[in-house]
Amino acid sequence: DAGITQSPRHKVTETGTPVTLRCHQTENHRYMYWYRQDPGHGLRLIHYSYGVKDTDKGEVSDGYSVSRSKTEDFLLTLESATSSQTSVYFCAISASTDTQYFGPGTRLTVL
Amino acid sequence: GENVEQHPSTLSVQEGDSAVIKCTYSDSASNYFPWYKQELGKGPQLIIDIRSNVGEKKDQRIAVTLNKTAKHFSLHITETQPEDSAVYFCAASAGKSTFGDGTTLTVKP
Numbered sequence A: 001d002a003g004i005t006q007s008p009r010h011k012v013t014e015t016g017t018p019v020t021l022r023c024h025q026t027e028n029h030r031y032m033y034w035y036r037q038d039p040g041h042g043l044r045l046i047h048y049s050y051g052v053k054d055t056d057k058g059e060v061s062d063g064y065s066v067s068r069s070k071t072e073d074f075l076l077t078l079e080s081a082t083s084s085q086t087s088v089y090f091c092a093i094s095a096s097t098d099t100q101y102f103g104p105g106t107r108l109t110v111l
Numbered sequence B: 001g002e003n004v005e006q007h008p009s010t011l012s013v014q015e016g017d018s019a020v021i022k023c024t025y026s027d028s029a030s031n032y033f034p035w036y037k038q039e040l041g042k043g044p045q046l047i048i049d050i051r052s053n054v055g056e057k058k059d060q061r062i063a064v065t066l067n068k069t070a071k072h073f074s075l076h077i078t079e080t081q082p083e084d085s086a087v088y089f090c091a092a093s094a095g096k097s098t099f100g101d102g103t104t105l106t107v108k109p
Helices: none
Strands: A004-007 A010-013 A019-025 A031-038 A042-051 A054-057 A064-070 A073-078 A087-094 A106-110 B004-007 B010-014 B019-025 B032-038 B045-051 B056-059 B062-067 B072-077 B086-093 B097-099 B103-108
Touching (some): A010 A019, A019 A031, A019 A106, A031 A073, A042 A064, A042 B097, A054 A064, A073 A087, B004 B086, B010 B019, B019 B086, B032 B062, B072 B086
Parallel strands (some): A010 A106, B010 B103
Antiparallel strands (some): A019 A073, A031 A042, A031 A087, A042 A054, A064 A073, B032 B045, B056 B062, B086 B097, B086 B103
């Protein structure tokens, strides 16, 4: 398995609170991605990074921000969590723009 | 942007039968088509992929076919086993991947 870890693995929080999810890789891959997975919607891209401090928006970026200060870490922040952001969040890494390897996921519940 | 449709959403087969999952895509620039298997509580795992310069690829019981003209590609699993039960996702990529909504495959012993 690709060396990807996500933390925390589970989180319950309240509406309006800030939340940060972390993705850590040991593969030194250039590209990192954040997806959310909801029933009936497959995997939808939130944000991605193509290098340190280089990030761009995906199809469902509203309400989310990201940062990548080191090659190995990609952080996803929900500035003010809402119930619609209850989901399972997956990080993925890629050495190029094709094959992606996924982390184990973070289950986030916003009450 | 790219749009990927995946069918069926659920598929139930008897052990030993074959299973076929189909996907269509809209962007003719897409040139990479991976398939992922996701078991309960885990992240998706790449099982096979195909590039636009290849029409078919096989890996043991799994095969993928690509028809660029029709913009569709399919996953074929032969001699299915209970451990093949999972959710399968297709994706199409022209740099960024767009995923289908997934197929829940159940293999009955």
